[in-house]
Every structure is written in structure tokens, then in C-alpha cells.
Amino acid sequence: MPGRILVIDDEPQITRVLRAALSAQSFDVRTANDPEEGLRIFAEWPPDLVITDLMMPGMSGVEVCRAIRTTSSTPILVLSVRDHERSKIEALDSGADDYVTKPFNIQELQARVRAHMRRAPERTESAIVTGDFVIDASAHSIEVAGKHIHLTPKEFELLLHLARHAGKVITHRALLTAVWGAQSAHQPEYLRVFVGQLRKKLEAETGKQFIQTEPWVGYRFVPEGFNDKGE
Missing domain, CATH: 1.10.10.10 (Winged helix-like DNA-binding domain superfamily/Winged helix DNA-binding domain)
Structure with missing residues (x-):
């Protein structure tokens, strides 16, 4: 199951915590502290999952989702301090697959990541x-x-x-x-x-x-x- 995960968040503490927590589960993790850098890494190092903050200076997480969706169907998990339904719907409409509110429980986040990474359909299933x-x-x-x-x-x-x-x-x-x-x-x-x-x-x-x-x-x-x- 382990694969590549890209984390995009302007808070260095968040990227450090997620790198440590996900690397401990054998995922190959790269991080970016601004959206432009994150999209550059995405293009050069295609991940199996993207975790992105919603509110960042410059380009928002919604814009990151839209940019990724122009070229890829890679699963996207959005992090945000906003727990409003409107914010969730906007993120999902822009191409996100999941939404986690900050502050989050690291075990729950790890569980969501594992779920996304293992939900590829079984190769033996008939059409x-x-x-x-x-x-x-x-x-x-x-x-x-x-x-x-x-x-x-x-x-x-x-x-x-x-x-x-x-x-x-x-x-x-x-x-x-x-x-x-x-x-x-x-x-x-x-x-x-x-x-x-x-x-x-x-x-x-x-x-x-x-x-x-x-x-x-x-x-x-x-x-x-x-x-x-x-x-």
C-alpha cells in the first residue's frame, strides 16, 4: 500500500508533523510550504495522494485543486481551519476528494490517508x-x-x-x-x-x-x- 504523498501547507510545523507521521507508515513524503512550489513538485514527482491546506497566501487550496484537476485525477485531501459547510462544498467542487478540519487528530488523518491509498479497485474484479x-x-x-x-x-x-x-x-x-x-x-x-x-x-x-x-x-x-x- 505505501506510496508517494505530497503535502502542501504554509505552516512549517504542519508539514514537519505530517512528514514524520506519514513517513513512519512507510510512505514516501515530500512537502512544500507554498502552493507554487507544491505544483512544481507535483509535476516533477507525481504523487499518489496530495494533502493541501485550504487557506494559503497567494494561491488558495481551492486553486491548487483546480490546477491539479486540469491534468490529473490524483486523490486530494484538503486541510482547513474552516468547518463551514460552504467551505467544504467549495473544496469538493474544485476537485478535492476529502476534507479534514484543523486541528486534527493525527491518527484520524493517518486512517483517512490509508483509506485513500488502499481504495484502488481490486485487479481481479470482473467488469x-x-x-x-x-x-x-x-x-x-x-x-x-x-x-x-x-x-x-x-x-x-x-x-x-x-x-x-x-x-x-x-x-x-x-x-x-x-x-x-x-x-x-x-x-x-x-x-x-x-x-x-x-x-x-x-x-x-x-x-x-x-x-x-x-x-x-x-x-x-x-x-x-x-x-x-x-x-
Whole structure:
């Protein structure tokens, strides 16, 4: 599981602590104390995970996420002193996969990092062929009605979990736990953002909707699609 992690934070104490804590778990860690340096390292030394602060002088963490997403689907974990839902949604909308509020428990952060690093689909899993979809977990690819769709890692993982239970209602808590881990079971904004992103990408290519909302309960994946009247 160990791989490369890039930490971008303008607080040297934070980068020192994270380097020590993550290196102790055998991860190869590089750090940057300003966003521009972080993006330079990212280009020269592609990591398996990026941890970035949200509020930094010059370029913000949101801008870092957007810059990375122009070229890469590498998982991004955002750190921030802001615990407001609006800040979380802005970070997730910009391409972040997870959000941790400062001050954070180092054991929880390590657990989140491990979860992101080990959540690559199993190479032995067969492709899911259902309705308009061909989802190849091992190749991390998806085709809808014969068209390839580009998804970020978390978008893909969310769709894969829904597809494994096609036609069934999956509760908010079950989805959050399966895709982000038990520590995120009470973060409903994650689902609002990522389900919205999935719907836009899938509907843009086909004109169909594939994810139904079950109010106050969760979501249901309908691989054959339906129109806006639910038909």
C-alpha cells in the first residue's frame, strides 16, 4: 500500500508533523510550504495522494485543486481551519476528494490517508455490464452507451458502489462509509457534491438520468436510465 504523498501547507510545523507521521507508515513524503512550489513538485514527482491546506497566501487550496484537476485525477485531501459547510462544498467542487478540519487528530488523518491509498479497485474484479453501462473496476474505466466517461477517483468509486447494488436504495450513511470511510458517515455534503457531479457527466453524454434520489434515505442507481419524469 505505501506510496508517494505530497503535502502542501504554509505552516512549517504542519508539514514537519505530517512528514514524520506519514513517513513512519512507510510512505514516501515530500512537502512544500507554498502552493507554487507544491505544483512544481507535483509535476516533477507525481504523487499518489496530495494533502493541501485550504487557506494559503497567494494561491488558495481551492486553486491548487483546480490546477491539479486540469491534468490529473490524483486523490486530494484538503486541510482547513474552516468547518463551514460552504467551505467544504467549495473544496469538493474544485476537485478535492476529502476534507479534514484543523486541528486534527493525527491518527484520524493517518486512517483517512490509508483509506485513500488502499481504495484502488481490486485487479481481479470482473467488469460490471448492466443497462447502458460497462464499468471495468480493474482498468478504472467506464463506458455509458458506448461512450467513455472520465471520472475522478471518488466519482468512480461512488458510481462503482452504486452499480454493485443496482436497483437498490443505498442509504446516505452506507454510501459515505463505503466510499469515504466510517469517519465521514456524517458528512452529507460529500454526497450532494459528488452525486451532482456524476449526474452532470453521465447526463451530458446520454441525456438520461441514472441516479434517483430517495428523499431523506439515500440514492438508487438505475443503469437503464430514466427521463426527468421518472419514466
